[in-house]
Amino acid sequence: MRIIDFHTHLQDRWFLRPLPSETQFLDGMDRCGVEVSCIYTIMGFYGNCERENNQLANYARAHPKRxxxxxxxxxxxxxxxxxxxxxxxxxxxxxxxxxxxxxxAFAPSMARETMIEILRCCARHDAPVVFHDGTPPYATTFQIAAMTRWVPEAKIVLGHGGLADYVYPAGQLLRDMPNLYICFCGPKAGDLPYLVEMAGADKVLFGSDFGFSDWKMLAGRLDDVIESGLDNASIEKILHGNAEQLLHLKERPL
Amino acid sequence: MKIEPPIIDAHALLGAEYHLKLDPVELLRRMDAHMVETAIARPMGAELAVFNTEGNNRVLKAHPRIRGMAAANPWFGGKAIEELKRCRDLGAVGLFLHPSRQGFMPTDDLVRPLLDFAVEAGWPVMFHTGSYVQSDILALGEVARKYPGLNFIAGFGGFTDMWFELPGLFAEAPNLYLDASVMWSDAIEQIVRERGESRVLFGSAEPRNCYAAGLKMFERLDVNDQQMRAILSANAKRIFRLP
Structure with a gap:
């Protein structure tokens, strides 16, 4: 089955802690059968966004199909x-x-005007916007959901689907907000059927956080989906179908 | 590394809470399917927060292969202690506290009588850890420092966004153990590497996590046979004083 990982990080380090290299990252994808990974920065969250964005683009140019x-x-x-x-x-x-x-270090409401401009820009480009969620005080699942109402035409993804303690409300919000999606990255196998039951399998994407940790994290996060007891059709949507749609992979193949 | 019995699941949940449900018959079926010899279960949902007697009866009367951690809401005061005494007589092997669900800080004075009872009963105490405020894993660290003779288990291991506190906390609190039921591989491996395998317990977190996914994760750990045996059974046997 094709697998698209919607939530990874490709960065050489987190502060002083070394992270999987570019080669190790691709080896991990191969080992776990992942065809395509959406990569995010880590150090770019602390500054130098332009430099880090350019580095991410370089990785993509080196591995345009992956x-x-x-x-x-x-x-x-x-x-x-x-x-x-x-x-x-x-x-x-x-x-x-x-x-x-x-x-x-910002809550969306602290930068409300800029966030509205940012979300409008993303909507114009039809680019999904992933937010870390599940962590107070700046990234509670409710903070992300509240912002989702500001620009209804933007497609917003809860990067962790409620993570640990917000999974139940994440399911409610997913059901109630048409432009909200969930990246299943952190919640456990017993949570996935609930999220699908609340909003359907079309709004849930697979993500692993791989790159922040080694390939075993990717393997474990895949198990969270595979061992969830969901039917194959739902698993197909979660592991690749929904990502293909949000990323326009059929209209604009890699 | 191949997973082999005996396996003791140090953290399963029985009852109902939000979308999660598990009864003893189904837990036993899952245990059998994955060669789990014994599970240590605790109540959840309303039976954890309010109806402690019902929840404790559920876990303590489930089956001889399911042992129970007793739950008592510290806000019930003397009645909580009476309930714990009853649970001890029914064979409970530990105390489970959930600061977020039960509405207290681990360092609150109202918790002390329950911890004193755990000392008297020879029980370890598992605290749910994870969300900020009440379930702050560092608050559990403060309690562990005040009760050096009592074993504490960080339920869910601070999952998830206080995971980075684990290495420092485990270095400072030798009476603290990790319930690895929802953790990821290298967070567990780091504790094993830096503090030894004696500090880590296999747990399933059934029904939130599942044996199938959990055991595969443990199988991938970079540990040797002896370390794996400790994590899968020997540590739980020692800490919960199982026969």
Whole structure:
């Protein structure tokens, strides 16, 4: 079965801690049968977004059939953040955007005007926007969901589907908000049938956080889906079908 | 590394909570399917927060292969202690506390009588850890420092976004153990590497996680046979004082 991992990080380090290299990252994908990974930065959440976005684009150019970069910007900067986002999304190699409000130290409401501009820009480019969720005080699942109402035409993805303690409300929000999606990355096998029951299998995407840790994390997160007891049709949508749609892979193949 | 019996599941949940449901018959079926000899279960949902007697009866009367951690809401005061005494007589092997569900801080004075009872009963105490505020894993660390003679288990291991506190906390609190039921491989491997395999317990978190996924994750751990045996059974046997 084709597998698209909607949530990974490709970065050489997190502060001083070494992370899987580019080669190890691709080896991990191969080992676990992942065809395509959406890659996000880590150190770019702390600054130098432009440099880090360029690095992500370089990875994609080196592995155009395997890697899809998601850009990030710092909304605290205001207009320059929107300009950097426009620069990235005008480059067809980027197909999405990632924010990590917790690490980037902003709650959406602190940068509301800029976030609205950012989400409108993403909507114009029809690029999904992934937000880390499940972590107070800047990235609760409710904070992301509240922002989703500001720009209904934007496609917003809860990067962790409620993570640990917000899974139940994440399911309710997913059901109630048409432009909200969930990346199943963190919740466990027993949570997945509930999320699908609440909103259907069309709004759930597979993600692993691979790159932040080694290939075993990717393998484990795949098991969370495969061992969930869901029917094959739902699993197919989660592991690749929904990502293909959000990333326009049929209209714009890699 | 191949997973081999005996396997003791140090953390399963019985009852109902939100979308999660599990009864003893189904837990036993799953245990059999995955060669799990014994499961240590605790109540969940309303039976964890309010109706403790019902929840404790559910886990303590489930089956001889299912042992129970007793739950008592500290806000019930003396009645909580009476309930724990009853559970001890029914064969409970530990105390389970969930600061978020039960509405207290681990460091609150109202918890002390329950911890004192656990000392008297020879029980380990598993605290749910994970979400910020009440279930802050560092709050459990403070309690562990105040009760050096009592064994504490970090239920769910601070899952997820306080995971980075684990290495430092485990270095400072020798009476703290990790319930690895929802953790990922290298977080577990780091504790084994830095603090030894004696600090890690296999748990399933059934029905939130499942044996099939959990055991595969453990199978991938970079540990040797002896370390795996400790994690899968010997540590639980020792900490919960199982026969």
């Amino acid at each position: 890697i899809i970069p998601f850009a990030t910007v710092d909304p605290k900067l205001g207009k320059p953040a929107v300009e950097e986002l426009e620069r990235c999304l005008s480059n067809p190699v980027f197909r999405g955007v990632k924010f990590h409000n917790w690490l980037q």
